[in-house]
Amino acid sequence: MSLEHVVDDIKDEARARAEEIRAEAEDDAEAIIAEAEADAEEIKEERAAEVEAQIDQEREQAVSSANLEAKQQRLEARRDVLADVREDVEAALAELSGDRRESLTQSLIDEAATEFDDDATVSVYGRSDDQELIEEILTEYDGFSFAGDRDCLGGVVVESETSRVRVNNTFDSVLDTVWDENLKELSAHLFEQ
Structure with a gap:
C-alpha cells in the first residue's frame, strides 16, 4: 500500500x-x-x-x-x-283648609289636652295662618291659650310650665311618624318590580 x-x-x-x-x-x-x-x-x-x-x-x-x-x-x-x-x-x-283643617287641628288639640291636668295653664303654639282657628277651638278648653307662632305645616305644640309636659302634635310630627312607619310599604308600592 x-x-x-x-x-x-x-x-x-x-x-x-x-x-x-x-x-x-x-x-x-x-x-x-x-x-x-x-x-x-x-x-x-x-x-x-x-x-x-x-x-x-x-x-x-x-x-x-x-x-x-x-x-x-x-x-x-x-x-x-x-x-x-x-x-x-x-x-x-x-x-289643607276649611272643615278638614279644622277637624284635624281639633283632633290634635283634643289628643294633646289629655296629657295635662284640668287646672294647668297650657300654652298652645301653631302656624300663624291657623291662629284664628286655634283660638276658636281653644275657647272650649279652660286654661288653654294661643301663645305664638310655630314654623310648621299645621297642628299644634302644646306645653305647660307647671307640669313640664310638651306635646308636639304638628302635622310635621304626625307625618314624620306615619312616614317612618310606612316607608317600607310605600317604597314597595311605588317601586313594584
Missing part, C-alpha cells in the same frame, strides 16, 4: 466521521429546536391562559362595578322620588 492510498483511506475515514458528526449535530440541533418550539408553544399557551384569565377577571370587575353603579343610581332615583312624594304630601298638608 502506498502512502497515497493510506492518505486516501484516512481522508475517507475522516470524511465519514465528519459526516457522522454533522448528522449527529443536525439530529441534536433538530431535537433542540423541537424542544425549544415545544417550550415556546407551552409558554405561549400559558400566557394565553393567563391573559384570558386576566380578561375574565377584568370583565367580572367591570360588570360588578357597572352593576353596583346601576344599583346606586336606582337607589338615588328612588330617594329622589320619595323626596318628591314627601314634598307633595307636605304641600298638600300645608294647603
Whole structure:
C-alpha cells in the first residue's frame, strides 16, 4: 500500500466521521429546536391562559362595578322620588283648609289636652295662618291659650310650665311618624318590580 492510498483511506475515514458528526449535530440541533418550539408553544399557551384569565377577571370587575353603579343610581332615583312624594304630601298638608283643617287641628288639640291636668295653664303654639282657628277651638278648653307662632305645616305644640309636659302634635310630627312607619310599604308600592 502506498502512502497515497493510506492518505486516501484516512481522508475517507475522516470524511465519514465528519459526516457522522454533522448528522449527529443536525439530529441534536433538530431535537433542540423541537424542544425549544415545544417550550415556546407551552409558554405561549400559558400566557394565553393567563391573559384570558386576566380578561375574565377584568370583565367580572367591570360588570360588578357597572352593576353596583346601576344599583346606586336606582337607589338615588328612588330617594329622589320619595323626596318628591314627601314634598307633595307636605304641600298638600300645608294647603289643607276649611272643615278638614279644622277637624284635624281639633283632633290634635283634643289628643294633646289629655296629657295635662284640668287646672294647668297650657300654652298652645301653631302656624300663624291657623291662629284664628286655634283660638276658636281653644275657647272650649279652660286654661288653654294661643301663645305664638310655630314654623310648621299645621297642628299644634302644646306645653305647660307647671307640669313640664310638651306635646308636639304638628302635622310635621304626625307625618314624620306615619312616614317612618310606612316607608317600607310605600317604597314597595311605588317601586313594584
